[in-house]
Amino acid sequence: MNYQYYSSLAIVTAVVVYMLAMFSHAAEWASARRLGVARPAHTERELVGVGAGSSVAGVDTAVGTDGADLPVDQPAGAGEAESFSAERIASHRVDLFGRVGIALTLIGFLASVAGVVLRGLAAGRAPWGNMYEFTISAMVFVVAAYLLMVWRAGMRWLGLPVTLLAAVGNGLAVTVFYVAVAPLVPALHSVWFLIHIVAAIISGAAFNVGGLASILYLLKKRAEGRGTVRGYLSRLPSSARMDLVAYRMLAFAFPLWTFTVAAGSIWAEYAWGRYWGWDPKETWALVTWVIFACYLHARSTAGWRGSRAAVIAILGLASFWFNFIGINLLVSGLHSYAGV
Structure with missing residues (x-):
């Protein structure tokens, strides 16, 4: 069995999966652009005055949360409800992309672990004899620390920079730092x-x-x-x-x-x-x-x-x-x- 070939294949696979995880976390950040923008409904109504209204062209109106006149048959809180619904949808998307990112990161981690182990088997020693081997091993420990923090403390918010680092680090390893297996x-x-x-x-x-x-x-x-x-x-x-x-x-x-x-x-x-x-x-x-x-x-x-x-x-x-x-x-x- 050609351990060296399968080790390289596993690392390349890890690079691709880490990139997908990075894109997923980037989508997680992008989907959150509506979060934290809308103000609470009661605050908005206090700013414009509860019950304030006027009559335009014989039609009774009430002041909406954006300052525009709304017909009285439309609830004053309709704008807030719509905004709240949009924020809930955005929050759901954020969680979905985040969970996908974590799953992909775990798959990439397993692939990179396999790559390091197979490299060690190919070399017949600990896989730390050159810059390529040290890089892929270091990325394993970085992602392992991140996944442990996600599991123990829910720190998914580090997902984007960590997967970016893992993708770039392993990518440089296989494209720039790679050397064939050799004795120490x-x-x-x-x-x-x-x-x-x-x-x-x-x-x-x-x-x-x-x-x-x-x-x-x-x-x-x-x-x-x-x-x-x-x-x-x-x-x-x-x-x-x-x-x-x-x-x-x-x-x-x-x-x-x-x-x-x-x-x-x-x-x-x-x-x-x-x-x-x-x-x-x-x-x-x-x-x-x-x-x-x-x-x-x-x-x-x-x-x-x-x-x-x-x-x-x-x-x-x-x-x-x-x-x-x-x-x-x-x-x-x-x-x-x-x-x-």
Whole structure:
């Protein structure tokens, strides 16, 4: 059985399914454009005056909720009822597209897990020997963390950015980063390599979920500040709740990333005879660590909570991805074996 071929086929399938899930969640956001727009009926009537009316051309009229004259045989609340009905239909569509998106995400997750497992069987080792293998494994952990949050805490609101990330990540893996199965280079024959990679994958998944939550937090916070929370933003948790979710994910990831850097140093001593050599990959891992350390410090300082801390979290996520992709593609170093 050609495990390598079926592994690639499973990853390509996952890319397609994740794209369908992304489109479904995009439709979920688009279907919510009517939500949160209509004001309560009693508020509208208070603004125009209950019972206000006039007579035009001998026909008794009453003032409607939009300020227009309505015949008295049409209930004053007809406009509100129609708007409420439209909002209920939109809400039903939002839920439907959201459930379809979750189902497709689960199918894509299973396909990507199969791809990673088959890649490991084809290589006869843990599938983390190059950038392609690390990418598809990292996407598995990111989506797994998201699905766990959906199951345990109902956080479907992260569906669009997570499926976008999974589709792009796996898509880059199969089109740009792909390499054929090959034996590990001597530097990777160490148990500390496996420990280093597992810690990096788990902390990276948490960094991504926390960073995406921070992006949505800024969108919701801006809408709340303008008093224009409508559409899908009206279905998101409060900005305070989203800020807390991001903080918990990043607070969980930071110690793991610290351990990742430490384990990498021990592995470097085994492979190259020194714990730290300012290799570009090592240096940027330290930069990422410093940024997230600043984030946690900002969270503990009252004047830097909220939006400022969220911006630091997003910078940290960008630094993580530059360390993961940019360094490998743009800079040569001792980690160049992990290139494409």
